[in-house]
Amino acid sequence: MNQRYGVQTVDSPRASSRVAERTITKVEFGVNETTLVFLGAAVLLFSSVFWTANGRNLEKIDFSVTYLGARMVQQGQGAKLYDLTEQVKLRSALYEHPNPLIYEHPPFEALLLSPLGALPYKTAYLIWGSINAMLWLVLPYVIRPYAPVPGDELAYLALWFIFAPLGIALYQGQSSIVLLLVYILTFISLKGSRDLLAGIFLGLGLFKFQFVVPFALIFLLRKKWRFLAGFALSATALGALSLVAVGWRGITSYVHLLLSIGSNPGNVSFGSAVDMPTLHGFVYALLSRIVGVSAISIVVAAISVLLILFTASRWEHAERTSKDNSLDLVFAAAVAMSLMTGLHMFTHDFSPLMLALLLVAAHFPSHGHPGLRWLLGITMALFWFPPLYFILVGRHGLYLMFPLLAVLWVVALKLSGIPDNSTLTTVVTARNEC
Numbered sequence: 001m002n003q004r005y006g007v008q009t010v011d012s013p014r015a016s017s018r019v020a021e022r023t024i025t026k027v028e029f030g031v032n033e034t035t036l037v038f039l040g041a042a043v044l045l046f047s048s049v050f051w052t053a054n055g056r057n058l059e060k061i062d063f064s065v066t067y068l069g070a071r072m073v074q075q076g077q078g079a080k081l082y083d084l085t086e087q088v089k090l091r092s093a094l095y096e097h098p099n100p101l102i103y104e105h106p107p108f109e110a111l112l113l114s115p116l117g118a119l120p121y122k123t124a125y126l127i128w129g130s131i132n133a134m135l136w137l138v139l140p141y142v143i144r145p146y147a148p149v150p151g152d153e154l155a156y157l158a159l160w161f162i163f164a165p166l167g168i169a170l171y172q173g174q175s176s177i178v179l180l181l182v183y184i185l186t187f188i189s190l191k192g193s194r195d196l197l198a199g200i201f202l203g204l205g206l207f208k209f210q211f212v213v214p215f216a217l218i219f220l221l222r223k224k225w226r227f228l229a230g231f232a233l234s235a236t237a238l239g240a241l242s243l244v245a246v247g248w249r250g251i252t253s254y255v256h257l258l259l260s261i262g263s264n265p266g267n268v269s270f271g272s273a274v275d276m277p278t279l280h281g282f283v284y285a286l287l288s289r290i291v292g293v294s295a296i297s298i299v300v301a302a303i304s305v306l307l308i309l310f311t312a313s314r315w316e317h318a319e320r321t322s323k324d325n326s327l328d329l330v331f332a333a334a335v336a337m338s339l340m341t342g343l344h345m346f347t348h349d350f351s352p353l354m355l356a357l358l359l360v361a362a363h364f365p366s367h368g369h370p371g372l373r374w375l376l377g378i379t380m381a382l383f384w385f386p387p388l389y390f391i392l393v394g395r396h397g398l399y400l401m402f403p404l405l406a407v408l409w410v411v412a413l414k415l416s417g418i419p420d421n422s423t424l425t426t427v428v429t430a431r432n433e434c
Helices: 033-053 061-074 082-094 106-114 121-146 152-162 165-171 176-191 195-201 206-221 225-263 279-287 294-323 326-341 353-361 368-384 386-394 396-418
Strands: 007-011 025-031
Touching: 007 279, 025 152, 033 121, 033 152, 033 165, 061 082, 061 106, 061 368, 082 279, 106 206, 106 225, 121 152, 121 176, 121 353, 152 165, 152 353, 165 176, 165 353, 165 386, 176 195, 176 206, 176 326, 195 206, 206 225, 206 294, 206 326, 225 294, 279 368, 279 396, 294 326, 294 396, 326 353, 326 396, 353 368, 368 386, 368 396
Parallel strands: none
Antiparallel strands: 007 025
């Protein structure tokens, strides 16, 4: 990591010809530009958490739903966690202007966050928001050795802080930044050929199982048993925690709730899956006036299977060719694929895409591939253009982000199949100073 503070010694001239020759050491302390930007970003992030905690909309953000689940488990109501009547009753008691969404996260999440449920809502948000802010500040340095583009440190940090989904996740008190951490740790473990550890890390992301499970299926198709063993260990542990949190009755209620959500994609309380940047959201926008929900589900399931199969096939092919850039690019494609095939996805759920974008940027195509350069360049610029997300959300057109995910997926897989690395931009994949 770049040295933030430096000590410089300068020898002074002779003080006087009468005095014996001696050397005076002058100490100068300096702070480089990157450090100032980092400190400024830290102040900004923590200030935004404090501002949200004292704002009018605190009860309307997504964390209010997370807190609701944590509170129910903390109060010993785990068995009734997915009883919507009980949720509404407690929600009305906690908030004056409640969020209409329901708690549909996995049971283990409510148990792990139950200590926050014992605290006042505002205090719980300040703690959770501060954790998210610290992660946002640390993650750029964790992944930097594998993401050398852009080379300028200020430009690199700027990309992190203009990526709108991260800011939305921080504001909403969501867990998407934690999911980004999960993907980063999984990637680093795979990079070091530690498949078991990679599987363990990915399994810890099951609080967003709609994204993690499609990703894990790639390894099942590729028969990566050590990875799957690690994934199974995490899944088993989280399953046990879920049983402790809600019991068999609660598990059954959760399954029924998920089935109900799947069969009612337009229900606002369930998070309305019809305006989402997923395959389901995009197909629904195209076909909802022509065919019914069941037919759309069949189409989405079939295409999702094909996407997973093709990604697994390309990953296997890239691994056999043993190109230096293969893991970076197929991993980025797999992240994009996992988001596309997820059934529920909001703006903050784009957060793991930060890793995919940086990995692809490190292998940006050279001038020998002008078509790929333009296509990838425009796509990445749009992902890093904050107003786009807010415009699409305001016009209920977030599903239009799906084609961008598809383009990123296609280009990443295409680049992973280029046999000669000299056709790609030369990058350094490790930095001694980090």
